[in-house]
Amino acid sequence: MRFVRWSKLMVLSFTRITQVLLQMPMATLSSPIFKSTTLGEWDFDISPSLNSTSHLVFDSVGSLMQHWTNTRYRNGHNIVPGTVPIGTLLYHGTYKQEVPTEPEWTALDPELSYLFCRSDPTNSSASGYWHLTLVATRPLKVLYFDGSSAAKMQSGPLDSQDIVIWGEVRLDRTLDERKRINKLCDWGREFELDGFMRMEMDFEIMLCDFTRGVEIVSFLNIQPDEDKWLHSAPSNPPGPEPELPPGDGASYTLQHRVIEAGMWHNAFPGETRVNLDVTRLVSFYDTDLFPSLTDARFGQERWEHRLQGLVALDSKRFQTRIREVFGQELGSGVDWRTLIHVVVDRYAERLEVLQYLLNTTSTTEHAKKIQRQLRTMLVPYILHTAAPTPDSTNYSWALPVYEHCATTHTRYISSTPSILAKLTKSESLILRSIQEVSKEICRVVVGMWAEGVELGLDIIPPASTSPSSSTSILELGSTAITGIMDQWQKRTQDLMAWLDWSVWAKCNTACGHEEVCYLPTWPFLHGPYWPHDPSSGLDVGQVPMDARLPGIEDREEGRPQPKCIRRVEPFTGI
Numbered sequence: 001m002r003f004v005r006w007s008k009l010m011v012l013s014f015t016r017i018t019q020v021l022l023q024m025p026m027a028t029l030s031s032p033i034f035k036s037t038t039l040g041e042w043d044f045d046i047s048p049s050l051n052s053t054s055h056l057v058f059d060s061v062g063s064l065m066q067h068w069t070n071t072r073y074r075n076g077h078n079i080v081p082g083t084v085p086i087g088t089l090l091y092h093g094t095y096k097q098e099v100p101t102e103p104e105w106t107a108l109d110p111e112l113s114y115l116f117c118r119s120d121p122t123n124s125s126a127s128g129y130w131h132l133t134l135v136a137t138r139p140l141k142v143l144y145f146d147g148s149s150a151a152k153m154q155s156g157p158l159d160s161q162d163i164v165i166w167g168e169v170r171l172d173r174t175l176d177e178r179k180r181i182n183k184l185c186d187w188g189r190e191f192e193l194d195g196f197m198r199m200e201m202d203f204e205i206m207l208c209d210f211t212r213g214v215e216i217v218s219f220l221n222i223q224p225d226e227d228k229w230l231h232s233a234p235s236n237p238p239g240p241e242p243e244l245p246p247g248d249g250a251s252y253t254l255q256h257r258v259i260e261a262g263m264w265h266n267a268f269p270g271e272t273r274v275n276l277d278v279t280r281l282v283s284f285y286d287t288d289l290f291p292s293l294t295d296a297r298f299g300q301e302r303w304e305h306r307l308q309g310l311v312a313l314d315s316k317r318f319q320t321r322i323r324e325v326f327g328q329e330l331g332s333g334v335d336w337r338t339l340i341h342v343v344v345d346r347y348a349e350r351l352e353v354l355q356y357l358l359n360t361t362s363t364t365e366h367a368k369k370i371q372r373q374l375r376t377m378l379v380p381y382i383l384h385t386a387a388p389t390p391d392s393t394n395y396s397w398a399l400p401v402y403e404h405c406a407t408t409h410t411r412y413i414s415s416t417p418s419i420l421a422k423l424t425k426s427e428s429l430i431l432r433s434i435q436e437v438s439k440e441i442c443r444v445v446v447g448m449w450a451e452g453v454e455l456g457l458d459i460i461p462p463a464s465t466s467p468s469s470s471t472s473i474l475e476l477g478s479t480a481i482t483g484i485m486d487q488w489q490k491r492t493q494d495l496m497a498w499l500d501w502s503v504w505a506k507c508n509t510a511c512g513h514e515e516v517c518y519l520p521t522w523p524f525l526h527g528p529y530w531p532h533d534p535s536s537g538l539d540v541g542q543v544p545m546d547a548r549l550p551g552i553e554d555r556e557e558g559r560p561q562p563k564c565i566r567r568v569e570p571f572t573g574i
Ligand SMILES: *[C@@H]1O[C@H](CO)[C@@H](O)[C@H](O)[C@H]1NC(C)=O
Pocket: 123, 124, 125, 126
């Protein structure tokens, strides 16, 4: 009894909200904020627009600072201000005992900075490596570029930095790291930025001034790595730039150690040593801000998305928006990244299991099992009153289930004027992405469940008393069941392809105990970066310089696919 009354109450309050929304004056309805939070029609047949970027905003915001997704999709589309808390360590590998007097690169894990340690090439009696450890003495202001934004590749990872510095993508600057860091730091001075955060094998912070906001913890002369020593090229002493091709001369072991450190930050919440403020995020997937990119992306897969198509007008709009972002103090207080992960957690594994169940030859019993899988995903939304009636068409009886499923997590936020008033533009974009993604998941899942109900697969009976009702499964026979399950499989596959969550990118077979599942990452896209390959007959020092530089060498294409690699010696097969 109590359940019945409760569900009636829910329907009532939901209807009230709808009525309130409908009664709003037209001026409110057409205001930008309101427009950005409406969800349009409720119809099981209407899927998101082909040009919608909600799934891309949802996934990229939910994946910020996570190594796995940002290795899979190297071409970042988000720029987010953040702070490095007091007490955080930063590491810098170098070849002399001198604190840099110009902008330089620091790592968050010493595994990465160690790759850049060298001995002083001008002093033959000094063979130790120099490793500087710094600590933040106040919160450091940084700007984060998502994607594999430290991968020196021409295929897109550097695009968003190029837009910041040059207003356009500059392929001729791919390897010009010195100019890049100097320009970024010059640009950031206006906003009092201390540095820029990027990702390659692991995360790094380009630090603009080694005397501001940091103190030296230690500056050690450390033991050179034996392998690294052996493999380093004496004819090519490292210059002052620590951003030499990373891994140059480093042993396989060290390369594996840095890959390992990067993988510590694979899954949500990822690298947590920088606190990002997504209320001030700028996303190139924002189609209101950057309409020119809609044309540029049309017909492309996500791997191919670039910022080269950004027209001058949109590039100007970017500069305006980024200034706004550094000026604003607003924000609703909603924890957006957690909210996104609530949705991901609720559906990631269940959709995967559903896909697995749908991939088996169907019997009525099996179809009922699939129906139970669908039903149990939806229990909080299946109203007691939801059941087909003899005169219902197009699953209209299931629409309230669809609406509750799609709106529960965002309804309070999107219908409370005092919160809407506080939302930044970035938050409106994120809210809309969560709404649209939830809506699409629920359209597909509730749609299949409702069909299953009408086919008699559920514990809710079909409206079999009506002459016009759908045929029940019992009358259908196994060929028909297989046909329906094939359709459901297609619908599930399409949904998962649209969502394209990186938690689903896994190694096909479980890796052995001495292995780990790995996504090829720059600069190891085609094996160890510095392959000391005896079969090549070439000594390290003889390899032509430009053949060793990623970005020039053909290291560009290829969608990173997960594979098992060894995590203990002997290290082969990255
Ligand atoms: C060379 O290195 C040795 C050992 O670290 C040191 O004592 C010496 O002062 C260095 N020479 C110069 C010219 O820096």
